Amino acid sequence: MRLLVTGGAGFIGTNFVRWVRQFQPEVVITVLDAYTYAAQGRNLEVDGWLTDQGGSVRVVRGDIRDAELVHDLVRVHDAVVHFAAESHNDLSLDRPLEFVDVNVRGTGVLLEAVRAHSVRFHHVSTDEVFGDLTLNDPPFTRLSPYRPSSPYSSSKASADHLVRAWVRSYGVNATISICSNNYGPFQHVEKFIPRQITELLEGRPPRIYGSGRNVRDWIHVDDHSAGVWAALTGGAMGQTYLLGARSEFSNLEVVHTLLDIFGRPRTDLLQVADRAGHDLRYAIDPSDTEGELGWRATSRLIYDELERLVHWYDSQQGWWMPLKQATEGRYLARGQ
Numbered sequence: 168m169r170l171l172v173t174g175g176a177g178f179i180g181t182n183f184v185r186w187v188r189q190f191q192p193e194v195v196i197t198v199l200d201a202y203t204y205a206a207q208g209r210n211l212e213v214d215g216w217l218t219d220q221g222g223s224v225r226v227v228r229g230d231i232r233d234a235e236l237v238h239d240l241v242r243v244h245d246a247v248v249h250f251a252a253e254s255h256n257d258l259s260l261d262r263p264l265e266f267v268d269v270n271v272r273g274t275g276v277l278l279e280a281v282r283a284h285s286v287r288f289h290h291v292s293t294d295e296v297f298g299d300l301t302l303n304d305p306p307f308t309r310l311s312p313y314r315p316s317s318p319y320s321s322s323k324a325s326a327d328h329l330v331r332a333w334v335r336s337y338g339v340n341a342t343i344s345i346c347s348n349n350y351g352p353f354q355h356v357e358k359f360i361p362r363q364i365t366e367l368l369e370g371r372p373p374r375i376y377g378s379g380r381n382v383r384d385w386i387h388v389d390d391h392s393a394g395v396w397a398a399l400t401g402g403a404m405g406q407t408y409l410l411g412a413r414s415e416f417s418n419l420e421v422v423h424t425l426l427d428i429f430g431r432p433r434t435d436l437l438q439v440a441d442r443a444g445h446d447l448r449y450a451i452d453p454s455d456t457e458g459e460l461g462w463r464a465t466s467r468l469i470y471d472e473l474e475r476l477v478h479w480y481d482s483q484q485g486w487w488m489p490l491k492q493a494t495e496g497r498y499l500a501r502g503q
């Protein structure tokens with residue numbers, strides 16, 4: 168299979184490429200990535216995989232909104248897995264239209280290309296399209312209504328609608344996966360867990376938005392990759408697959424565990440300005456996907472997993488240090 172992976176130099180894309188290399192080595196991969204602030208050039212160079220280093224992953228630096236480039240690439244591939252997006256809620260509050268342009272129009276450009284060349288398409292989406300839950304609601308299922316809250320999540324929701332419309336109107340062979348919050352190596356230091364780990368590594372306290380009661384459903388990025396692969400290879404045209412690990416924790420619980428790992432008192436944290444429109448809780452019921460694809464997540468965000476991640480960030484300071492100052496500068500400006 169010749170596979171085009173958009174956003175393959177970002178957090179999940181990098182891990183997905185690594186996963187495919189490990190478990191499906193016969194697949195020939197091309198990455199299309201614009202190398203925005205969210206991509207780190209070194210992500211895919213770690214094992215010398217780039218073709219110019221004798222490896223088997225070709226990396227094309229380019230924009231998913233560049234229709235000519237996208238058509239040229241899609242034409243010579245059998246399938247596309249679409250990760251590329253602006254992905255950070257906080258940034259989407261500052262630059263909403265950039266999110267609309269990349270996440271909605273960019274997905275539209277890709278859909279036009281897979282339509283023209285009859286290429287299989289898998290779209291990577293997020294549980295945030297469903298909006299948030301109360302602490303007592305049952306988790307999201309594929310029947311949950313779309314009710315996104317932020318410019319980011321509404322742009323992702325719009326992209327999902329485009330995919331479904333292209334399936335129905337043009338018979339595009341597409342699937343969608345909707346995943347909960349990911350953790351794992353190579354996640355940008357702007358995101359919750361890497362931010363807290365790197366603050367602690369630099370001797371500063373973690374920073375919690377508001378009360379810290381907000382709940383996220385955490386899944387290891389390798390489980391996400393396995394789920395995307397299962398949907399790509401075994402999914403039914405037009406179907407949506409929910410991916411989650413039944414691993415809900417409040418932000419405060421996650422930070423308390425990190426403070427335990429660092430041997431610091433649980434009170435050693437800062438409560439900072441809350442996120443505007445901050446979603447209270449996300450949670451996924453993955454049982455339909457488990458029954459239909461035979462996929463099942465094995466991760467749970469327990470002490471050992473977080474400790475492993477702390478060791479990874481501790482050993483990769485050269486990777487994240489250059490990103491940290493600019494990121495914290497942006498947070499400082501928002502009082503966070």
Ligand code: NAD
Nearest residue numbers: 174176177178179201202203205206230231251252254349
């Ligand atoms: P990320 O921000 O780490 O990576 C996004 C990648 O897309 C970057 O490499 C960036 O350079 C690239 N990109 C951005 N704009 C582009 C453009 N115009 N053209 C080409 N490339 C472009 O994001 P992530 O956390 O790895 O998320 C990947 C996908 O998974 C996104 O679609 C996101 O919505 C979805 N998702 C993420 C999570 C999560 O917890 N992180 C959960 C569910 C779904």
Ligand code: TDX
Nearest residue numbers: 254255256293295348357358359362374375376381418
């Ligand atoms: O410093 C912080 N303090 C804090 O309390 C940061 C950065 C975040 N938070 C809170 C906000 C959320 O309740 O932690 C929680 C997680 O925040 P993010 O890492 O920004 O993730 P979230 O907004 O939940 O979205 C993530 O999961 C779904 C990804 O960024 C999205 O791309 C994905 O779609």
